[in-house]
Amino acid sequence: MxxxxxxxxxxxxxxxxxxxxxxxxxxxxxxxxxxxxxxxxxxxxxxxxxxxxxxxxxxxxxxxxxxxxxxxxxxxxxxxxxxxxxxxxxxxxxxxxxxxxxxxxxxxxxxxxxxxxxxxxxxxxxxxxxxxxxxxxxxxxxxxxxxxxxxxxxxxxxxxxxxxxxxxxxxxxxxxxxxxxxxxxxxxxxxxxxxxxxxxxxxxxxxxxxxxxxxxxxxxxxxxxxxxxxxxxxxxxxxxxxxxxxxxxxxxxxxxxxxxxxxxxxxxxxRNIVTDPKVGDFEEPVAGLARLFNASYCYTLAMLDELYNLPATFTAETPSPRYHVERTFVSAMSGLLYPIADLLMQTPTGRPHPNPDAPPPCAAPTFEFYDFPSEIRKVGAHHTRKEHLIHLCNQAITDFPRLGGDNSVHWLITKMPDIDHLPSQPPAARPRS
Incomplete structure (x- = not known):
């Protein structure tokens, strides 16, 4: 099965x-x-x-x-x-x-x-x-x-x-x-x-x-x-x-x-922003901020995936890891994605506009798939996906200090569940024909 x-x-x-x-x-x-x-x-x-x-x-x-x-x-x-x-x-x-x-x-x-x-x-x-x-x-x-x-x-x-x-x-x-x-x-x-x-x-x-x-x-x-x-x-x-x-x-x-x-x-x-942006459209450090957005976006989707691997069991003796993922998933939508996108949309792309008379457009979130390094998916490896996300945020904070501080993007990432360490228990599936 x-x-x-x-x-x-x-x-x-x-x-x-x-x-x-x-x-x-x-x-x-x-x-x-x-x-x-x-x-x-x-x-x-x-x-x-x-x-x-x-x-x-x-x-x-x-x-x-x-x-x-x-x-x-x-x-x-x-x-x-x-x-x-x-x-x-x-x-x-x-x-x-x-x-x-x-x-x-x-x-x-x-x-x-x-x-x-x-x-x-x-x-x-x-x-x-x-x-x-x-x-x-x-x-x-x-x-x-x-x-x-x-x-x-x-x-x-x-x-x-x-x-x-x-x-x-x-x-x-x-x-x-x-x-x-x-x-x-x-x-x-x-x-x-x-x-x-x-x-x-x-x-x-x-x-x-x-x-x-x-x-x-x-x-x-x-x-x-x-x-x-x-x-x-x-x-x-x-x-x-x-x-x-x-x-x-x-x-x-x-x-x-x-x-x-x-x-x-x-x-x-x-805002004056680019249409259909890609990370490759931006110069550093804007590209790094865009990668942080994509990694946060994909981590949010991964948390939603993980909900379907965690049974909804609620007992006083055994706190449910699913509850933490549920609440943090929603928090990430407003506490991670929006602040990073807002920062991108206030930052010039770093590349000149084709029309020199036009105001330079700002960057924007690209919503691209971010492939976390494969070795970090293994529990016990040097970095989990959450730790890698923190690493990306630490890199971006140098140029975008608004990412740090109390109740910030960095703070919320540290409070998120480490989905690589959650005890997944997927349900049985119908045999494929």
């Missing part, structure tokens, strides 16, 4: 099979393949949305202050996309396919610019400063609602709602064919599913434990209702799509991006 440990993850994932165009999902392997690619689509939105939010200047203002603003809106949507990512992975774990997916993987982390997976017409995704044009030409088409009675589309879909409808239809079809055998690992997988989220209050939905077809359909409903494929006749969706309460609604992702595009939710001052 294959487990996460025996498969050699995170760098030995079975390659994905191509999606068969215009063929409905009728078997387990095709279903799992579609779910993996649905997770990739969700993942592709998160760096893009965070980049746009980070590009909005917030110094001198409280970005969490109550009231409408593009910054708060986009961050809230990114957090909901993180929930969608975890719901899709929960479903894979329940199906005994948790060993098929790793977030901190060079094959999973998206690059930019890139085309949205399987979509027609083509939609190119960018890491780009926030603007009404970005909302209109990228974010709104990405979250475009499906037309009423639109057919399911397992490949070359026009909207994400149609792609998810194809997954839902396939899930029902495979469940009818396999019955209880499809869910034979689901009950035992509950401790390894993502159960408790500390999402900010601007976002809706919550993790769902998946044990059978009804709970799986509930999870997919949350994903679709919040943004991908909501009925175009409705501008609002329930904050809790599974248990809707009259009066407790929120705008869909599409509707929220439209409000930003129309100026209803003001963007404010946007």
């Amino acid at each position: 294959t487990t996460l440990a025996s498969s050699g993850l995170p760098f030995a994932v079975k390659p994905l099979a191509p999606v068969r165009a215009n063929e409905p999902i009728q078997d387990y392997e095709t279903l799992v393949n579609h779910l993996h690619q649905a997770a990739q689509v969700e993942m592709s939105t998160i760096p893009m949305y965070l980049f746009a939010a980070y590009s909005i200047q917030t110094k001198g203002h409280n970005q969490w202050q109550p009231g409408i603003s593009a910054f708060r809106t986009i961050v809230a949507i990114a957090i909901e996309e993180m929930l969608h990512l975890c719901l899709v992975r929960n479903l894979l774990v329940a199906l005994g396919a948790g060993d098929r997916i790793t977030f901190n993987d060079p094959q999973f982390i998206p690059g930019y610019p890139s085309k949205m997976l399987h979509r027609v017409p083509d939609l190119e995704l960018h890491l780009q400063a926030c603007s009404p044009d970005l909302m209109k030409n990228v974010f709104m088409p990405l979250e475009l609602p499906a037309a009423q009675d639109a057919p399911p589309q397992p490949d070359r879909y026009q909207t994400l709602g149609q792609f998810y409808q194809a997954i839902e239809d396939g899930l029902i079809r495979v469940d009818a064919a396999e019955g209880k055998n499809l869910w034979k690992y689901a009950e035992d997988s509950i401790p390894w599913q993502y159960q408790r989220a500390y999402w900010n209050r601007d976002g809706g939905g919550e993790p769902i434990l998946i044990t059978d077809l009804p709970s799986a359909l509930e999870a997919l409903k949350v994903v679709v209702e919040q943004g991908e494929g909501v009925d175009p006749a409705k501008a609002t969706v329930p904050i809790d799509p599974v248990n809707p309460t009259p009066g407790l609604d929120e705008l869909s992702h599409y509707a929220r991006f439209k409000r930003i595009e129309q100026g209803i939710e003001p963007i404010g001052t946007v």
Whole structure:
């Protein structure tokens, strides 16, 4: 029986099979393949949305202050996309396919610019400063609602709602064919599913434990209702799509991006930054700061991966290592990624602008995969990944002293769990055909 440990993850994932165009999902392997690619689509939105939010200047203002603003809106949507990512992975774990997916993987982390997976017409995704044009030409088409009675589309879909409808239809079809055998690992997988989220209050939905077809359909409903494929006749969706309460609604992702595009939710001052940056675009020491961001980004994803290897057991006698990872993962989103990105976006790239009359642009986070040196992954080696992250931060502090001090980036890194020393106990997985 294959487990996460025996498969050699995170760098030995079975390659994905191509999606068969215009063929409905009728078997387990095709279903799992579609779910993996649905997770990739969700993942592709998160760096893009965070980049746009980070590009909005917030110094001198409280970005969490109550009231409408593009910054708060986009961050809230990114957090909901993180929930969608975890719901899709929960479903894979329940199906005994948790060993098929790793977030901190060079094959999973998206690059930019890139085309949205399987979509027609083509939609190119960018890491780009926030603007009404970005909302209109990228974010709104990405979250475009499906037309009423639109057919399911397992490949070359026009909207994400149609792609998810194809997954839902396939899930029902495979469940009818396999019955209880499809869910034979689901009950035992509950401790390894993502159960408790500390999402900010601007976002809706919550993790769902998946044990059978009804709970799986509930999870997919949350994903679709919040943004991908909501009925175009409705501008609002329930904050809790599974248990809707009259009066407790929120705008869909599409509707929220439209409000930003129309100026209803003001963007404010946007930084002069590069588009689709790469670490190789920068001179030192800016390149070192960008590497620190990428290492922090990948360590955050690795912590999220580790949640799925740590059972959710809570006893007074045995404190749960998962609880520490859960809380620190969320802290890293605001306490690591945002401060480093903010510093990058205030620092010139170190290279001249092609147009000498134009103001030189500042750097920006690149959201690239950072490959921690392989020898540090072994417990007992000279450096763990956490120690390497501290080393990168120490190097950057020389030129960027704001990284140090009380309640700083450096301070938070030292408080993070050392995931190389956590006692992983991955669940069993369904044997591959």
